Amino acid sequence: MGRRPCSTCGYQWVRIEKVFDDATQIKGESAKSKCPQCKSENEVSLEFTRTEPIDHAIDPFWGLELALKEDTRHGTVWVYGATHLEQLKLYISAQLREGGGTKWSYFTRLPKWLKTSKNRELVLKAIAKLENRLITRPTI
Template sequence: MTERELPIHHRAEDPGGRVWSFGSVTWVHCPECDKAAKSDGSTVSCMHCGYTTVPDLKPYSDKWAYPTSSNPLCSHCRKPLDRRERPTAREIDGKLFVRICCEHCGETEDYPASPGSPPSGGRSWRVLRRYLETQVAGETLWVLNLAHLNALEDWLGAKVRERGPQPGLTMMARLPRWMKASTNREKVLRGLAILRERAEKEGIDE
């Protein structure tokens, strides 16, 4: 298990800021292959299967599409493709295409598409499950990215925690009691180490 080397009996000062102050991306489960995908607030991209949403340059409904063919086949393995609507539409030379990852062979390709509509509830990628989370003491421990993970390790791993110069309810001040409890300290740090190991295995780099 991967662990960061922290000074013995080190002191930590609350760095201030809310949770969104730590890192600029959130790692989520890719809706196509379920591996780690990066969300930057406007797009989601997966480095494993190539799933990518389109940046917010047009109204969101313009980005949803489905294969035009009534019986679309993978251009690589010739197996049937799922015709459900996806937020991966793009225009190429004035024509609409939708990016699909074949569930049979794993190859990703752009296919001729027709305009679709987002599902009820709006931007489905916003509710994608966080990738870096685990269970600790019957609770869910999660981080958005490596900067968030580092900040929690530094703060929760400290023997002495001090308030920083920023007043108000910072992220550290808002942490739940079970995370800050001394009785759970080792469990929480082990949980964070598990998340770090998972991040390394998936190639998460920020």
């Protein structure tokens, strides 16, 4: 992707996004993009950025898709493992959530639809499905 101010009118930002299969294809690459305001063409240099799925259900270290995720009509509920699932379940099922956590806590960064009380049953059903998938039966 790339962005720059318009060379004609100064409008910020003229943007362009292109998808490549391989990041080595874009070294020194540039593309033309039209300014949304004055419609003049601008040369925009491209930089490589890693794309993420909309639901962000990927492992941040390996970039692999997570196995513990469940789609709902509002979005995707995903967890890394059993501990993460238990913490999320306790938070969602709480009838009263008092402030006092830091602004950088995990729960403050959850999507609003996930924290809304009207979606509690929907999210808890998704969590129950994740719990069923997580539980492994011992072999005899």
